[in-house]
Amino acid sequence: MRSSPTLDELAAAAGVSRMTASRALNNRPGVSEPNRERIVQLAKEMGYIANPAAVRLASGWTRVIGLLCIDMDAPFVAEIVKGALRAARAASCETLIYSLLEPGEELRNAVAQILSRSTQGVVSLILHRTDYLAALTAAHIQVVTLENPDRTGYSITADHYNGSRAAVRHLVSLGHRRIAHIAGHEKIASTAERRRGYEEVLSECGLPRDRSLIEKGDNTQPTGFAAAQRLLALRAPPTAIFASNDSTALGVLEAAQTAGLRVPEDLSVVGFDDIPVAALSYPPLTTVRQPMEQMGRSAVNTLLALLAGVEAVSPVITFPTELIIRGSTAPPGRRRPDRAGPHRRKKAR
Amino acid sequence: MRSSPTLDELAAAAGVSRMTASRALNNRPGVSEPNRERIVQLAKEMGYIANPAAVRLASGWTRVIGLLCIDMDAPFVAEIVKGALRAARAASCETLIYSLLEPGEELRNAVAQILSRSTQGVVSLILHRTDYLAALTAAHIQVVTLENPDRTGYSITADHYNGSRAAVRHLVSLGHRRIAHIAGHEKIASTAERRRGYEEVLSECGLPRDRSLIEKGDNTQPTGFAAAQRLLALRAPPTAIFASNDSTALGVLEAAQTAGLRVPEDLSVVGFDDIPVAALSYPPLTTVRQPMEQMGRSAVNTLLALLAGVEAVSPVITFPTELIIRGSTAPPGRRRPDRAGPHRRKKAR
DNA sequence: ATGAAAGCGCTAACAA
């Protein structure tokens, strides 16, 4: 099957013992420099590749981590996965992706699979639950989560609160006074934080609290579309919508288009995340960037450190967020059946 | 590390030899039925999970396949990956995804990685090259490709030619006479086939061959956008564009929007692939469906069969394609500086 | 139907 020579063959060819060869190839002390070079050189010539199964069995160190997610296609997840794969590759770790594939599929199946593999640690992108974690930790599998709702264990997150504040302040400073919010999935930790930022800025700016301007969503485009349609059908519709995430915002854009509204002239839209398509939508989306790729890398690096026995400084690492102003926001226009507001900026507190 | 008992412990608990336990768990002959049931039951109770590294080392059978691709994010690839993962899971195979992550990254790195892992076989989604295959086959790694340009080895493909014909016939039957084509990446096998279908239908329908209506593309949205802009700037612009794939078509939609054209009233657009976003675009895209998920599954199953020593009937499996009519196509309108054509259908030969 | 022996290819722990 595998055509590479074994370590024994390599050692024989080099005229040393198996162990010397092993030490040389793994850069361990205990080999004379000339010998090491000779062996490494010979290994290259002979095309020697260590049998991973044998290494694992003997060392107990698998160099395999798992990436657990609901849907690896979701752009937010895909970005994080990309970062995670990069970090894993840099550490020459294999990464097994455990994505739920069927709509009704149980998370427990994925967990069971993880247990039956050589996975040493897991990065979990499951944002809305923590119940499955017990089975993993029971099997001594280290886990680093992104955004778990309980804020338990090791976790990577972003500064949703301040990102949200920046987004809403941007809208206020453009002159918007009726700013709606489409909230995210209820169980996800960031949802409450983003909403809190929204509400606080509104009250800080002396804008009225209008319950009808807050819609519940679930971070998906169709839901954003539907929520936006409800908002736009209000007697006093908003002039701006701050969506819980970019997918939702894309749904809002769609709804605006369907309603014959121009963005940003008739409606300003802000998203959250800065997924790649956000820059490609029409108009390009103003949004709050989370450094997703970096977060993915950080998650893997944290996991690897944990596996290596290095205690992390803090169990939760929070990344900064940043407002990215693109084409979907502008001062409120005059075309809507809305009392004409000031067209120019109104400084946020 | 791993808390599962070993086979020895399980066997001891069951009061049988290690081998009997092994046979029972692997459903091999040589165990009495009552014993088998007892052992299996006990294994479940004790939470026994075989150590994959040990199994691999002893049996030489890794149950690991690799999925090689340029960009796992591309929707076309993502769909195939999904199917592949499903099939692999059904066969309880681990799947390692080797996706190039950096822009300039060399394919040879990915190949080198594959060689250093326990990968037994590879499904390759590299559509535009075959040079890397030699290194894999030299290491006795089975490969099944999707769409390799040389049509060598085992391969899964779709009926691009007839799909393309159906798309163009649809446009012709709507009354279009100036139908442009944005071709795909030059090196990809499907590009020529789709273009051939386009050209043949045009000449069969007696439509003039106009070189300016054929643009080169590379199956990406930005290129589609740019190509569409060139087409729309022609003195006699097309009333319909058949794009090499959906991403390109999405770029066309964008260009139309930018140019202030309505789709489908002012311009009809047809894509190819039927990636998930095709149904969500505005307007929803008329396209030719390739059963990507199924093709992914088929690729893995073919690979698995090959690994099991079952010779495939044919080295290339071709899947049918199907025209999906959505909202981006309609009879040509009257608003363009184009001689007014018939609004109603004109039967294709 | 069952078990004992041997070994997959490597690393850990000790000895020289």
Place this chain on the structure above:
DNA sequence: TTGTTAGCGCTTTCAT
């Protein structure tokens, strides 16, 4: 610095 001795946990082969 080097080599030797033991496994890692399982399957294979061959005996019983």
